[in-house]
Amino acid sequence: MAVFAIAVSFGVLARPVMGELAPIVMSIVVFSGAGQFGSLAILTAGGGTIAAIVAGILLNARYLAMGVALAPSLRGTALSRAAFAMTTVDSSWAAASQGDGTFDPWYMVGVTVPQYPAWVAGTIVGVLAGKALGNPQTLGLDALFPAFFVGLLFEEVRGRRKLAAAGGGAGIALAFTPLAPAGLPILLATAAAAAASRLHP
DSSP states (O other): OHHHHHHHHHHHHHHHHHTTHHHHHHHHHTOOHHHHHHHHHHHHTTOOHHHHHHHHHHHHTHHHHHHHHHGGGOOSOHHHHHHHHTTOOHHHHHHHBOSSSOBOHHHHHHHHTTHHHHHHHHHHHHHHHHHHHOSGGGGTGGGHHHHHHHHHHHHHOOSHHHHHHHHHHHHHHHHHTTTSOTTHHHHHHHHHHHHHHTSOO
């Protein structure tokens, strides 16, 4: 239900910016709340398509690290391992963790499978309902942008190094917002935060 609700808000907010078809296709193909909201935030702020795509890629780069952690728990052929990897989303990956560095791949699949149709269906409902709702700000749906990312932040920022990386990224974004074109500050901040989080203390 939470995935469906967030997808509805994405559909409502994306329709005025991306049209009716693009948000639905994006949810079918991309299936990433962080990447899709990040790209939409760039477009809403007046940024270009390239900046929006790069922002989505940077936000989804975390799946590389998650995949490396998951890989030793996968068995079978390269094709079957790739199929399991395709079901990796944040909540499923965390739920499948067994606490000793290993993962239960089938449990991850079970958690992800109901999320995908909920995400796509929610986007469709949001796109269709957006016509009737008019300005999404009247319902406070625009507040879901910061709430969504603050929620991600609390989940991801654990420990001094990651907290410093997040704080530095926020500072960079604030500093460049009045100076750089829309979309560039978040790209610079994301890249810097990702690089800082990998530095050894």
